[in-house]
Amino acid sequence: MKSNIKPAEGKLGILIPGLGAVATTLIAGVEAVKKGISQPIGSVTQMGNIRLGKRTENRRPKIKDFVPLANLEDIVFGGWDVFEDNVFESATNAKVLETGLLHAVKAELEAIKPMKAAFDHDYAKNLTGTYIKEGTRYEMAQAVMEDIKNFQTKNNCNRIVLVWCGSTEIYYEASEIHSTLAKFEQALLDDDKRIAPSMIYAYAALKMGIPFANGAPNLTVDIPALIELSKLTHTPIAGKDFKTGQTLMKTILAPGLAARALGVNGWFSTNILGNRDGLVLDDPDNFKTKEMSKLGVLEDILRPDENPDLYGEIYHKIRINYYPPHGDNKESWDNIDIFGWLGYKMQIKINFLCRDSILAAPIALDLALFIDMAKRANMSGIQEWLSFYLKSPQTAPGLQAENDIFKQLIKLENTLRHLMGEDLITHLGLDYYEDLVEDVIS
Numbered sequence: 001m002k003s004n005i006k007p008a009e010g011k012l013g014i015l016i017p018g019l020g021a022v023a024t025t026l027i028a029g030v031e032a033v034k035k036g037i038s039q040p041i042g043s044v045t046q047m048g049n050i051r052l053g054k055r056t057e058n059r060r061p062k063i064k065d066f067v068p069l070a071n072l073e074d075i076v077f078g079g080w081d082v083f084e085d086n087v088f089e090s091a092t093n094a095k096v097l098e099t100g101l102l103h104a105v106k107a108e109l110e111a112i113k114p115m116k117a118a119f120d121h122d123y124a125k126n127l128t129g130t131y132i133k134e135g136t137r138y139e140m141a142q143a144v145m146e147d148i149k150n151f152q153t154k155n156n157c158n159r160i161v162l163v164w165c166g167s168t169e170i171y172y173e174a175s176e177i178h179s180t181l182a183k184f185e186q187a188l189l190d191d192d193k194r195i196a197p198s199m200i201y202a203y204a205a206l207k208m209g210i211p212f213a214n215g216a217p218n219l220t221v222d223i224p225a226l227i228e229l230s231k232l233t234h235t236p237i238a239g240k241d242f243k244t245g246q247t248l249m250k251t252i253l254a255p256g257l258a259a260r261a262l263g264v265n266g267w268f269s270t271n272i273l274g275n276r277d278g279l280v281l282d283d284p285d286n287f288k289t290k291e292m293s294k295l296g297v298l299e300d301i302l303r304p305d306e307n308p309d310l311y312g313e314i315y316h317k318i319r320i321n322y323y324p325p326h327g328d329n330k331e332s333w334d335n336i337d338i339f340g341w342l343g344y345k346m347q348i349k350i351n352f353l354c355r356d357s358i359l360a361a362p363i364a365l366d367l368a369l370f371i372d373m374a375k376r377a378n379m380s381g382i383q384e385w386l387s388f389y390l391k392s393p394q395t396a397p398g399l400q401a402e403n404d405i406f407k408q409l410i411k412l413e414n415t416l417r418h419l420m421g422e423d424l425i426t427h428l429g430l431d432y433y434e435d436l437v438e439d440v441i442s
Helices: 021-034 087-094 099-104 106-110 137-154 181-189 197-207 224-232 245-259 276-281 284-302 356-376 384-389 405-419 430-441
Strands: 011-017 075-081 157-164 212-214 236-239 263-273 315-322 331-339 345-353
Touching: 011 137, 011 197, 011 356, 021 075, 021 087, 021 099, 021 106, 021 356, 075 137, 087 099, 087 106, 099 106, 137 157, 137 181, 137 197, 157 197, 157 356, 181 197, 181 224, 197 212, 197 224, 212 356, 224 236, 236 356, 245 263, 245 284, 245 331, 245 345, 245 356, 245 405, 263 276, 263 284, 276 284, 276 315, 284 315, 356 384, 384 405
Parallel strands: 011 075, 011 157, 157 212, 212 236, 263 315
Antiparallel strands: 263 331, 331 345
16 A cells, blocks of 8 residues: 655755765765766665566666655755864865766855754864854754754755764664653753763754754664654664764675575784774774674674574674774775685685775665655654664664675565555565476476
């Protein structure tokens, strides 16, 4: 049955806490696509196809032509940052995109100036913010809500979504103040420092019924208080941590090893990265947040408790090193010790020279477009079907995450088919061979 999805009428405002390398690469890229000087490579919403019906029907439309997504021409960008640089200046400093491309969209980028950020140095100790809001947690939340209202009015936006592209915050676990909405709101009034800056943005958005997606591994919308608020305001949430680089490769390769029942007894991963993210992650407390997100991927895919003979003794080690000369060009190395028939050992080695923001930008775009559609489809709370884009997918309490990227894609595509009243696809395919089956039975 086709869902009643409201049309994507008018302008969509995409507001981004953290106008650094990822955000500016996204914004410059979308503006370049609008001008016809580039293509949105890596964006599944823009470049991907989806199969509908039987294989024999040959129906494979573009996803953007199948579901009612906002048009790129209708997107307006804004955001907050701890530095006062406009988006052109920030993109130039990030050194991700070539100068020629940036100058082709210079006017559009210079027009986007950040709003003062809700920031706490204790959550990103290697980052010194100079363009920040003053006041208590509650006052900052109110200021963020006022920022959103002003942006929406100024830019005549029909709808708003927030996508966190800020730095990874320090690792800490949820406490009593995060357990209910009432306790969380009291903690805001009390200026409780256990409320992270990312939670301030998420609370402000959800309080206003605005969807929120978390592109970093920090504790944000994955607390009971904000899940409660998302349901109360009928607002979709998604998290967490954009799936790029090394973890993307793991979610592609590990399912293949598991599918073939090949054993793994070691997976050593190391990275070098020189952008602002790398600087922030050079602090052990911030690195631990990222490490916890990356470590869970293999365990969820390989499931050592169910396959102890194959994965029960796996040793998984992750390292991230700040290396300024590489800038945004992350380089990762993986050494994977595997074993096959009769226990004979083999190795796989991967050297991935990737561009972190080039991989993350289309993810941020897709999450913004899909979570906006989810709101228009009256979907609320955790949107697990968006886990395809995320390293540490948020799920219902007690439900194990699915990190196999191929299963995640099936979930995403079947969700779209369900929303549009199309048959779900299981890939069983027996109906193509019914005559043969009937002959065998007779």
